[in-house]
Amino acid sequence: MKKNCTTTCRRTNLRCCNEFKFIQEIVEDISNSKLNCTPLFVTRYPVGINSRVKTIISNIESNEAHVIGIYGPGGIGKTTIAKAIFNKTCDRFDGFCYLENFREKSGANDGVIELQETLLFEILRDKNLKVGNKYRGTTMIKERLSVMRILLVLDDVDKWVQIENLLGRCDWFAFGSKIIITTRDKHLGATLGKCFSAYEVKELDQDEALELFSMHAFQSNKPKKDYLELSNQVIQYTKGLPLALVIMGADLCGRSKPEWKSAIDKYERISNKEIQEVLEISYKGLDEIEKDIFLDIACFFKGFSKKYVIDILDSCDLNPIYGIQKLIDKCLISVDQYDKLSMNDFLQQMGKDIVRQESPQLPGERSRLWRYEDVLDVLTENTVCIIFIHFSNGICSVFFFFI
Template sequence: MSIMTNKGASSSFSTYQNKSFDVFLSFRYEDTGLGFTGHLYNALCQLGIHTFIDDNLPRGEQISAQLLETIESSMISIIIFSENYVFSTWCLDELVKIVECKKNGQLVQPVFYNVDPSEVRNQKGKFGEVFAKHEEKFKDNGKVQSWREALYEVANISGWHYKHNCSEFEFIQEIVKEISNSKSNRTPLFVATYPVGINYRVEAIKLLLDIGSNDVRVVGMYGPGGVGKTTIAKAVYNMIYAHFEGSSFLENVREKFGTFNGIIHLQETLLYEILGDINLKVGNIWRGINLIKERLCSKRILLILDDVDKLDQIEKLIGKCDFFSSGSRIIITTRDKHLLAYLGKGLSAYKVNELDDHEALELFSLHAFQTNKPKEDYTDFTNQVIRYAKGIPLALAIIGANLYGRNELEWKSTLDKYERIPNKEIQHILQISYEGLDETEQDIFLDIIY
């Protein structure tokens, strides 16, 4: 059962219809509603974690469609197993729905409150007695079996066990800390102010990933600097990360590898984002490699390594990609197509092309005019920018933002300057890509950008 006692807001269910929640609490009100669960709810809310807890839903034999929708729309479900939890068929129906959502990527965490996890898992003692009564009441309609299976699955998850070896306050703070970390890791990434031209590219990557299959897949995205590889990777990440047990987006791998302890920092970030343990330190690179293999090999994960330019970077983060659990997906973005060839035949490569003229015009106009097409008096200027930027989204965005709000004279002066001296901001952002190319590739790169 769930309750909702959000102070300062209406407690009617209609207030929360069609809204998503960070956390859904499933519990037996008579056991913990006025004590432990109520305190947990308040602690989560005080930290800004949007939590569903409701005691005003109409009760009946069947769980309501509204509540089922709320469970579906929640990022995390916490089940508080207390002494009388399984007495409630309502709670057990919630549990079945939560397990269904778990298969679609919802994070599920059990709390064993004054009960033995093994008794819950194996349905022994009082839990076994209650299920015997349920079977007598519901006979052979399959409902009780679905409850048993759901209970067994959730009780096998490593959760929190309250054994009176600390205060409830300390116990609740531990839960809230871990939930806060989990929520941070499940927050979508910012993609772009104007994500023009990425939809069909994202769909192409999703087809290559085929997240419904149970193998391990690696997809490499390659293309020149500023073409939008990172933007597309972030959009893909947002669309699919909820389907995995853990996910991590490691941005600017090349740049961070060049900093002091950058490799170790990336290894620790990878472990933290997937495991949620902020205190896990790797010590040195070689221990980090082994820790990543040991801790992540049993999880179905999504990992994105962004802006990789050397095989060594991949090897020190994920080895040869041969230890990941079935269903895991790895995306690597790079400007170097040849680097992807080293990863073997199991990798699928996708070339990210520049925007076509229509897409370039729309993206530039959105930045320069806050509308999807240019003002009539600025058509010639706009065409000049489109020719200059050669379909590179980064160049179009920066130039458009720089020209926004300026008059025609300022446009002419600015564009004349671009023709003579490359924009410093564009030049700075793309410098990393440029420095890693050989001489021939640098010439091609300069032709594209300038």
């Protein structure tokens, strides 16, 4: 009798243990499912976002391309738009995953493996999946996800090889799947042909810029009347770059008018450190010749015709035809309708600051001089100077090289 009682207790305990484990698994599945459906935080003040998201979603739905590139310079709002698109469309797919800081993570040790495991978990919700190495991970992703219609967002991609390391080829996805990438390089998906479609993020217009700035500076959708003129000065300076509007709005919030005037004067002379750190990411990704071309344009050639600049830089063995196109692809410069080189004021200021930091106190030690006062100071210090004078179409350009 005692033996039977003991056996019964064991069976009861085993059944209770199994039931508890079963219930625990159900709770975890529900919890994971709810967590997976939780929308991403987009931004505090989504000014100008909805119209851009609507346009891109409309284009995505009418386009058979399964890789969508959202490109533009740093601080333009690519990540914000990608998150908003993800929130609005993820429930239309069998599985979805948003991988942030992709450039940074894919470059770290074991970063690709971590990204692969995150991708598999986010879509399959199996926390026991381990890929071992990136080659096995690529195979696992293809085998397990190729039968599913998925949405995958890769935020901040700067090299196509990063995507290949994660996924291998991109032609195995089920029909209707979409890979959305944010990048500063519009040339990134050129090798994919019809499989790739790119959309450029434009700056905010005047009204949108004023509203976004006001939300951060005044917690209102428009500025105070006695600050309107100063606010418009900031809007003019930022040229519709959301990052700059947010940082400057927060910086000026609650400050007096004299402080505003002093701050605006400083902005126009010295780059804001937070803004410059974001913009410098693109510059640091260039090779040395491309960096030289960028700095030359920032210091001397903004507003000059593309052909004229190519002629000048070609004589310096800088291979400008290729180099200038690379800068255009990286959204560091642009060419207007009159074939003149253009550059965002923040990028130009960043370029000049890079040169200035070569020797903050001694202009003669810098690689380039563009201010009359600095040139005069250097010449009067008996520095050996080579002066190059170039005439073209009635325009005289003078360049100084110091040795």
